[in-house]
Amino acid sequence: MIPQEELAKIASAEKEKQSKFEYQIRVCMAAGCLSQHKDQIKLALEAAVKEQGLEDTVKVKGVGCMGLCAQGPLVSVEPGNILYEKVSPADAAEIVAGLDKKPVERLRCDNQQPFFTRQVRVVLENSGVIDPENIEEYITADGYEALGQALTEMSPAQVIDEIVASGLRGRGGGGYPTGLKWSTVAKAISDRKYVVCNADEGDPGAFMDRSVLESDPHRVLEGMAIAGYAIGANMGYVYCRAEYPLAIERLKQAIRQAKRLHLLGESIFGTGFNFDVEIRLGAGAFVCGEETALMASIEGRRGSPRPRPPYPSDHGLWGEPTLINNVETYANVAPIIRNGGAWFAGIGTESSKGTKVFALAGQIKNTGLIEVPMGTTLREIVEEIGGGTTTEAGFKAVQTGGPSGGCIPEKHLDTPVDYASLAKLGSIMGSGGMIVMDHTSSMVDVARYFMEFCMSESCGKCIPCRVGTAQMYNLLTKIAKGNGTIRDLELLEQLCDLVRSTSLCGLGQSAPNPVLSTLRYFREEYLAKLVDTTSPNGKTAPDGHAS
Amino acid sequence: MATAVRSRIRTLKIDGRDVSAREDETILELAEENGIFIPTLCRIEGLSLVGACRLCLVEVAGMNKLVPACLTYATEGMEVFTDSERLRNYRRMILELLFSEGNHICAICVSNGKCELQALAQRLGMDHVRFANLQQERLVDMTHERFVVDRNRCILCARCVRVCDEIEWAHTWDIKGRGVDARVITDLDTPWGESDTCTSCGKCVRVCPVGAIVEKGRAVGEMAKRHDFLPHLAKMREAKK
Ligand SMILES: Cc1cc2nc3c(=O)[nH]c(=O)nc-3n(C[C@H](O)[C@H](O)[C@H](O)COP(=O)(O)O)c2cc1C
Ligand code: SF4
Ligand code: SF4
Ligand code: FES
Numbered sequence: 001m002i003p004q005e006e007l008a009k010i011a012s013a014e015k016e017k018q019s020k021f022e023y024q025i026r027v028c029m030a031a032g033c034l035s036q037h038k039d040q041i042k043l044a045l046e047a048a049v050k051e052q053g054l055e056d057t058v059k060v061k062g063v064g065c066m067g068l069c070a071q072g073p074l075v076s077v078e079p080g081n082i083l084y085e086k087v088s089p090a091d092a093a094e095i096v097a098g099l100d101k102k103p104v105e106r107l108r109c110d111n112q113q114p115f116f117t118r119q120v121r122v123v124l125e126n127s128g129v130i131d132p133e134n135i136e137e138y139i140t141a142d143g144y145e146a147l148g149q150a151l152t153e154m155s156p157a158q159v160i161d162e163i164v165a166s167g168l169r170g171r172g173g174g175g176y177p178t179g180l181k182w183s184t185v186a187k188a189i190s191d192r193k194y195v196v197c198n199a200d201e202g203d204p205g206a207f208m209d210r211s212v213l214e215s216d217p218h219r220v221l222e223g224m225a226i227a228g229y230a231i232g233a234n235m236g237y238v239y240c241r242a243e244y245p246l247a248i249e250r251l252k253q254a255i256r257q258a259k260r261l262h263l264l265g266e267s268i269f270g271t272g273f274n275f276d277v278e279i280r281l282g283a284g285a286f287v288c289g290e291e292t293a294l295m296a297s298i299e300g301r302r303g304s305p306r307p308r309p310p311y312p313s314d315h316g317l318w319g320e321p322t323l324i325n326n327v328e329t330y331a332n333v334a335p336i337i338r339n340g341g342a343w344f345a346g347i348g349t350e351s352s353k354g355t356k357v358f359a360l361a362g363q364i365k366n367t368g369l370i371e372v373p374m375g376t377t378l379r380e381i382v383e384e385i386g387g388g389t390t391t392e393a394g395f396k397a398v399q400t401g402g403p404s405g406g407c408i409p410e411k412h413l414d415t416p417v418d419y420a421s422l423a424k425l426g427s428i429m430g431s432g433g434m435i436v437m438d439h440t441s442s443m444v445d446v447a448r449y450f451m452e453f454c455m456s457e458s459c460g461k462c463i464p465c466r467v468g469t470a471q472m473y474n475l476l477t478k479i480a481k482g483n484g485t486i487r488d489l490e491l492l493e494q495l496c497d498l499v500r501s502t503s504l505c506g507l508g509q510s511a512p513n514p515v516l517s518t519l520r521y522f523r524e525e526y527l528a529k530l531v532d533t534t535s536p537n538g539k540t541a542p543d544g545h546a547s
Numbered sequence: 548m549a550t551a552v553r554s555r556i557r558t559l560k561i562d563g564r565d566v567s568a569r570e571d572e573t574i575l576e577l578a579e580e581n582g583i584f585i586p587t588l589c590r591i592e593g594l595s596l597v598g599a600c601r602l603c604l605v606e607v608a609g610m611n612k613l614v615p616a617c618l619t620y621a622t623e624g625m626e627v628f629t630d631s632e633r634l635r636n637y638r639r640m641i642l643e644l645l646f647s648e649g650n651h652i653c654a655i656c657v658s659n660g661k662c663e664l665q666a667l668a669q670r671l672g673m674d675h676v677r678f679a680n681l682q683q684e685r686l687v688d689m690t691h692e693r694f695v696v697d698r699n700r701c702i703l704c705a706r707c708v709r710v711c712d713e714i715e716w717a718h719t720w721d722i723k724g725r726g727v728d729a730r731v732i733t734d735l736d737t738p739w740g741e742s743d744t745c746t747s748c749g750k751c752v753r754v755c756p757v758g759a760i761v762e763k764g765r766a767v768g769e770m771a772k773r774h775d776f777l778p779h780l781a782k783m784r785e786a787k788k
Contacts, residue, residue, distance in 0.1 A: 285725065302722065307598035307618050460703065460722070460729030462599045467644035470727045471678045491677055498640050501613055502601045 003148030003269040007139055010261070014136040021059040023099050024078045025049075028128065029062035030214045031207075031246050032368075033072035037089065041073055044089035048096040058099065064215020066128035067119070069368035071109055076128070085109035114384040115366050120347065122355045123331045124371045127215035132250050135257035138218040144263050146337035150226050151271045154337075159230040160186060163333070165341030167353035172198055172289075172326030173404065173431050174506075175352075175419040181323065184313040185231040188321035193233035195224050196298070196317065196324040199240040199247070200282050200289035203402030204453060206433035208357040209327035211369050213240070213247035216331070217254035221277055223330030225264060226337060228275040231323050236277040239294050241284050251279060286403075286457035290505050291324045293459065304459040305505035326431065328357055348374030352418035357432050362399075363389050364436035372417070379413040382436055393439040397521070401430025403450045403457075404510035406517025407443060426517040428510070443522040444529060447515045448476040454511035465508025468499040472515065484530050493519070559625040568621035575603055575616040578629060585629050586638055586667055588702065590617045591754055593777030594709040600702075602638055602667070605629045639673045647678035648727065649685070650699035651757075657770040658758030664702060665757075685730055690740025693763055694752055698730050701759040707731060707751035714780050719745040731759075750776075 018024070027042045028034075045060045066074045071085035075095065084095065084107040091107060098104050121127075130137040138144070150159050164179030185193060197220060201209040213220060224236045240248055255277055258264040266274045280298050282288045288303040295317050297303035316322020332354060336344045345353050352374040358381065360367050365387030372381060382388065382398055389395050397407040406427035408415070415421045422429050437446065455469040475492045478484045496512035503509045519526060554569040561574070561583055568577050578585050588600035596617050604613040608626035616629070628634075645651070645664065653659045667673075685698035708720040708731065719742055723732045733739040752760050753774045761770045 287725075307615060456726055458726040460724065460726050461597070461705075462601050463641050463644055463702075464601055466703070466726055466729065467648045467681070470681060471644065471647065474679060474681075494640065498637055502604055502637055502641065504598060504601065 003152055004145070006269070007144060007148060010136055011140045014140045018059065018140075020056070022057040023059070025058065025060045025095065025099075026063040026076045026078065026128065027060065028064070028066050028072060028074045029132075030065035030127075030211055031244075032065060032069040032211075033074060034246070037073045037087075040089045041075065041087055041092065044092035045075075045096065048092040051093070052096055054096065054099075058096065061131045062133065063129060064127040064132045065124075065211045065369055067124070067369045068109070068115055068366060070366050074109070074128075077103070081111065083109040083111040113387075115368075115370070115387065118376075118380065118385050119371050120355050120373050121371050122335050122344075122347070123212060123219075123328055123357050124215070124369070125335070126219065127211065127369075130216070132215050132217055133253055135218060135254065135261065135263075138216070142338060143218055143334070144222055144258075146334040147222050147225050147229075147263065148269055150229055150337055151269050151273055156186060156230045156232065159226060159337065162337055162341040163230070166332075166336045166344035167341075167348075168329065168332055168336065168344065169352065169419065170326055171328035171332075171356070171431065173401070173428065175429060178325065178329055181313065181325070182227065182230055185233075185321050185323040188314050190321050192235075192318075192320045193231055194317045194320060194322040195228045195231070195233045195236035196291075196295070196312075196322055197224055197236065197238040197327060197330055198289060198291070198294060198324055199238055199244070199327045200286075200294060201241060201244075201327075201431065202284070202286035202289045202457070203404075203431055203433045205359060205361045205435050206402060206431055207359050208369065208432045210244050210247050211359075212327050212331050212357070213244070214250055217247075217250045218258065219334060220251075220327055220330045221254055221258055221264060223333035224277060225268065225275045226333050227323055227325070227330065229273055231321075233323065234274045234276065236275065237280050237298055237317075238277060239280045239282055239288075239298060242281040243284050248279060248281070255279075285459075286453070287459045287505070287507050290507060292505070294324070295322065304461045305507075307504060328432070349416060349418045351420050352429075356417065356429070358434045359432055360386050360434050360436070362435040363391055363393075363438045363441075365390050374418050375416040377414050377416050378408060381417070381434070382413065386436065389436060389438045391438045391440065395436065396439045396441060397437050397443070397446075399427075399435040399437065399446065399514075400433065401428035401510075401513070402433045403453045404428060404506065404513055405430045405433075406513050407437070407446060407521065408517075409521040426513070426520055428513070442480070443518040443525045444476065444480045447518045448473065448480050450514040451476055451511065454507065458507060458511075459505075462502075462504040462508065464499045465503040465505075465511065468495050468503075469508070469511050471495060472499070472512070476515070479526060479529050482529055482531065486530055489526060489530065557621045557623045557625075559621055559623065559627065561627045562629055570620065572621055573617060574605060574614075574619050574621060574627055574629075577621060578616065583629055585616050586671060587617060588663060588667065588756060589704040589706070591706050591710075591756075591774060591777065593774075593779075593781035594706065594713055594754075597705055597709070600641070600704060602641055604634065604637065606631055606634065635671065638671050642668050642671060642673045643676045643678060645702050646673075646676045647680050649681075649683070649701065650697075655767060656700065656758040657761050657765040657767055658700075658772075659768040661768070661771045662758060663756035681727060683727065688733070688739045689763070690738040691742075691745070691747075691763075692740065693747060694739070694749065694760060695763055696731065696733075696739060696760050698759065700757050701731055702757055703729060703731070704756060705731075706754040706756065707760055710750045710754045710777070714777070714784060715746060715748050715750050716784075717744045717746055717748075720751060 075084040075087045168178040169175045293303040293305045312322040357371045451473045455473045460466045586602040598615045603616040606628040687697045711720045712718045
C-alpha cells in the first residue's frame with residue numbers, strides 16, 4: 001500500500017466520524033489555560049451536552065494553545081468562528097444552549113482583533129485546532145504526508161535541498177542555517193548517527209517549545225523522522241525538561257500512536273527506513289540546553305559544556321555524528337516538505353525566512369503566544385498584536401533573547417524582527433521570549449535580574465563565567481543599592497568584555513548582553529545611581545565622570 | 548620496530564616567528580617547543596584536556612573569537628598572537644577572579660612558594676585584586692588518614708578528578724554543584740576518609756596545582772609537588788587500552 005492512500009484512508013475515516021457532529025466545541029487544554037481550570041471546563045461542557053441531549057450532534061474536544069493566554073481559559077465553537085474568553089465551568093450550559101441560537105455575548109472574545117489577524121501560522125497551524133492527543137486528527141490536517149512524500153518520492157539529498165532552499169535557520173537561539181547543518185551531518189561517514197531535538201527551553205519567560213509540544217506533538221516527531229531520513233539516522237532523542245510534565249505526557253502518547261500506525265519504528269511506510277524516538281528528561285539546568293552539555297546529559301554524564309570543535313555534526317552523542325535542532329526548527333520541516341522550500345522562502349525577509357513564534361510577557365496587554373512573519377516590526381508586535389502596555393507608565397523597553405539577549409528602547413521599535421537587525425541593536429532573536437517593560441522598571445534591576453540568573457545557572461567549569469558572573473552580580477547589586485562608584489561601573493564594563501570574550505560556552509559569552517544593552521541605551525540610569533563622584537577639587541562632571 | 552604514523556607538516560607564524568608543526572600539534576605544544584610562554588592552569592601533560600581555565604587563550608588572525616591554545620591545532624598559514632596587551636589584561640583579570648573566589652592568602656599556605664597559581668600571578672604581574680572576596684565557606688575535609696582537602700583553596704581545575712579517573716581508574720573525585728557553588732567531592736559527597744574507592748595513591752595530591760589537596764602534617768611552604776610521573780603513566784594506560 002502506498003502511504004498517501006494509507007493516510008487518506010485514515011483521514012477520511014476520521015472526517016466521517018467528525019462530520020456527524022454539527023458543532024465542535026474546542027477547549028484549550030494547554031498548560032496556560034489548564035492551570036486555571038484543570039479539565040473542569042471540558043467536563044462541564046460534556047455534562048451540559050449530555051444534559052441537553054446533544055451527544056450525537058455536538059463534539060467537545062480538547063485542543064492546544066489558541067495563543068491569547070491572557071484571556072484564558074479559552075473556548076471556541078465551530079462552525080461560526082466564535083471565541084469565548086475567561087470561561088468558567090459555570091458557563092458551560094449557556095454555551096451549549098446558545099449553539100444554534102445566539103452566542104453568549106458576555107463571554108465573546110473578538111477574534112478579528114489584530115492579535116489574531118496579524119499572525120501567520122505555520123508552526124502553530126494546528127495549535128488550538130486539532131486534538132493533540134489524537135493522531136487521526138493530525139493526519140486529517142495533512143500530518144505525516146510530508147514524511148510519506150520524503151520517503152517515497154525524494155532522495156535524502158533532495159530533502160536537504162528543499163531545506164536549504166527554504167532558508168530555514170535554527171530557532172533555538174543561534175540561527176545557524178538548518179540546511180547547512182543537515183548536509184554536514186549527512187556527509188559525515190558513520191554507521192550510527194543520531195537526531196536530537198532540543199526541548200530544554202530554559203529561558204525565563206519562554207514557553208514556545210512547551211506550547212508546540214503540548215499542542216501539536218506529532219509535528220515535531222514528523223520533522224525529526226524526516227531529518228533522520230535526510231541525514232541517515234535511525235534513532236532520535238527528544239531532550240525535554242522535566243518541568244514540562246504535560247508536554248512529556250503528550251509526546252509519549254504521540255510516539256506510541258505513531259508506532260501503532262507504523263509512522264515511527266521499523267520500516268516506516270514499508271520503505272525499509274527505520275526511525276525510533278525516545279525521550280530523555282533534563283533536570284532543569286539552563287546550561288543543559290547548550291548542545292554539548294545536553295549530549296553529555298543524555299549520555300548520563302554531568303551536564304557541562306565542552307569546547308567546540310569538535311562539533312556535534314562530527315563528534316556528537318557517544319562520539320557519533322549528531323544532528324541537533326530546536327523544537328520549533330523541527331516543527332517547520334513538515335510544511336516545508338509539503339509546500340516546497342520556495343514557498344517558505346517567500347515568507348519573511350531576505351536574510352531571515354519564515355515565521356517566528358514569540359512568547360509575549362511582562363507589562364503587555366495580550367500576553368500569550370504569537371507567530372509572525374520575520375520582518376514584522378517590534379512596534380507591530382508590541383502595540384498592535386500585543387495591544388500595548390497595561391499600565392499608564394508607558395512603554396520603556398522590550399527584552400528579547402532572555403538572559404543572552406538585550407533590552408531595546410522605544411526609539412528602535414520600528415526595527416524589523418530578523419536575526420541581523422536584532423543583533424545590530426545589541427540583542428538577539430533568541431528562542432522567542434519577549435518581555436515588555438514600562439517606565440516603572442529600573443534597567444539596572446533588569447540587568448541584575450538576568451545576571452543573577454546566569455550566575456546561578458553557570459555550570460562552574462570555566463573561571464570567567466563562574467566567578468565573573470558572580471562578581472558582575474555583586475557590582476550590579478552595589479550599584480542598584482546606590483553604593484556604587486564610577487570605578488565599580490568601569491570594573492563592571494571590563495568584566496563584561498572579559499566574560500564575553502573568554503568564556504567557554506554561549507552561556508558565559510552572552511551573559512553580559514543584558515548589562516551591555518542597558519548600558520548602551522540607559523546609561524544615565526546607571527550614572528544616576530552612583531554615589532556622588534566628586535573629584536578631589538570638589539566638582540562633579542556633568543556626565544558623572546569625576547573630572 | 549614501531550612504524551611512525553605519517554603526519555602532514557604545516558607552517559605558521561607564532562608572534563611573528565615562522566614555525567613548522569605536525570598537523571596533530573596544538574598551538575600550546577608548538578609554543579613550548581619554540582620557547583614561547585603561554586600560561587596554563589587546567590592543562591597538565593598526561594591528562595585529557597578540558598579547556599576550562601581560559602588562561603591559554605590566544606588571538607588568531609582572521610578569527611574574531613579567541614581560541615584556547617591547548618586545544619587548537621596548527622593549520623597552514625595560521626598567524627597566532629600569544630602576548631597582546633588585550634590578552635595580558637584578560638589573563639591578569641582571570642587570576643584576580645580566582646583570587647577573589649577563595650582563600651588564597653599565600654603567607655599561611657603549605658604550598659607557599661610551590662604553587663602554580665601564585666607563580667602565575669607573579670609572572671603575569673597580577674599584584675592586586677580589584678574584586679571583593681566572595682567570602683564563601685567551603686568544607687575542609689581532614690578525615691583521610693594521610694591527606695587533606697581544603698576546598699577554599701581549590702580553583703576547580705579538575706586535575707584531581709581527571710587523574711583519579713584516567714590514570715588511577717578509581718574515580719573517587721568528582722564535581723558537584725553549579726556556578727560558584729561547584730566543588731570537588733569524594734565518592735557521593737561523603738567524607739574522604741570513608742571512601743571505598745580511594746586507593747590512597749596520592750596522585751591527586753601531586754597534580755593539584757595549589758594548596759587544596761595536600762599531605763597532612765606539612766608546615767607553611769613545605770608542600771612541594773612533582774607530577775613528572777604523569778606522562779609516563781598516561782602512556783602505559785593508553786597501551787593497556
Ligand atoms: C546556555 C545555552 C542554553 C541553550 N538553551 C537552548 C534551549 O533551551 N533550546 C534550544 O533549542 N537551544 C538552546 N541553546 C542552543 C543550542 O546549543 C543549539 O545551538 C540549538 O539547540 C541548535 O538548534 P537550532 O539550530 O535548531 O537552533 C542553548 C545554548 C546555550 C549556550
Ligand atoms: S561559560 Fe559558564 S556555563 Fe559555559 S562552560 Fe563556562 S562556566 Fe560553564
Ligand atoms: S582540588 Fe586541586 S586539583 Fe582538584 S580541582 Fe581543586 S585545585 Fe584542581
Ligand atoms: S590550559 Fe587551555 S584552557 Fe586551561
